[in-house]
Amino acid sequence: MRCTYVMRVWLPDRPGALGAVASRIGAVGGDVVGIEILERGGGRAVDDLVVELPGPEVVSLLVREVQQVDGVDIEDLQPVADALHDPRLDALETAAVLVGASSAAEVLDALCQHAVRTVGGAWGAVVDLTEPALCSGHGEVPSVEWLVAFARGSQAAAAAGPTGVEVEAVWAPLPAAGLALVLGRDGHPFRSRERRQVMALARIVDTRFRELRAAEARRAHPSAAGTSVPGFVGGGAAGA
Incomplete structure (x- = not known):
């Protein structure tokens, strides 16, 4: 049964870095179904990747694969209850x-x-x-x-x-x-x-x-309650 995780990664802010991470995710049968760039600066970027995996048993393999990409670090990895997390x-x-x-x-x-x-x-x-x-x-x-x-x-x-x-x-x-x-x-x-x-x-x-x-x-103001005037209904005299 496929499951979904959010992986927060630090990676070099250069062309090809994210592609290398996505390739490693694909190598364990996973798919990147969402990307959110959280921060950029100092030559590094912090991204949240929403990753769909074949099952929880490949999580440790995923971590090892991604950590082999030069300059990439995993800050956090959490399961997502809603597979359509956006x-x-x-x-x-x-x-x-x-x-x-x-x-x-x-x-x-x-x-x-x-x-x-x-x-x-x-x-x-x-x-x-x-x-x-x-x-x-x-x-x-x-x-x-x-x-x-x-x-x-x-x-x-x-x-x-x-x-x-x-x-x-x-x-x-x-x-x-x-x-x-x-x-x-x-x-x-x-x-x-x-x-x-x-x-x-x-x-x-x-x-x-x-x-x-x-x-x-x-x-709450007293004027909001209004006042009751005998023989007066909705702005016209009763019986008018």
Whole structure:
């Protein structure tokens, strides 16, 4: 029975490097059914390859074959439950869920859950940086104190300029809401494309959260309930 894996590889950023890796995958009976370029720089590229294999028994052989390609390293290899895994489709579906949320609480919960799935995180949280407080969480979320410290530290580091340090957590601000999204995982850092995806999802939710909070405030205002006037129906006097 064929199975699907996502293999994250470092390879030389030169013509033919990806073809050499694909050739090795084909040598064990596998097919490359998806490619996502996560990061490029310093003469190296980091790619996610969605690989379909004849079965899990060839995984170790696949690893040995790919590692024989000069300059190529495997950072991670994970099975994919959905054989039709498509990162671009995942991102679009996540955006649709976020835009369709019907309450401020729902959109924050959806952001945590779907951002984790879209970028491959282990956990996700939305925190209020001023309280501080946890607004929503998915997975084994660290303490509020750690989340706030990480977000504030990352904000200060970004203002100072690029550091080149790779971390296994990523954050994005929701400035209109006064909140921050923080995602984390173990084993491998977030890459440039993944960080941009997190920022884009946060911008969508920041706008939607503001709209939903405004709608909730209007519904809660006493004038929203209206008043009842005897003998008055729909703008005309009763019996008119």
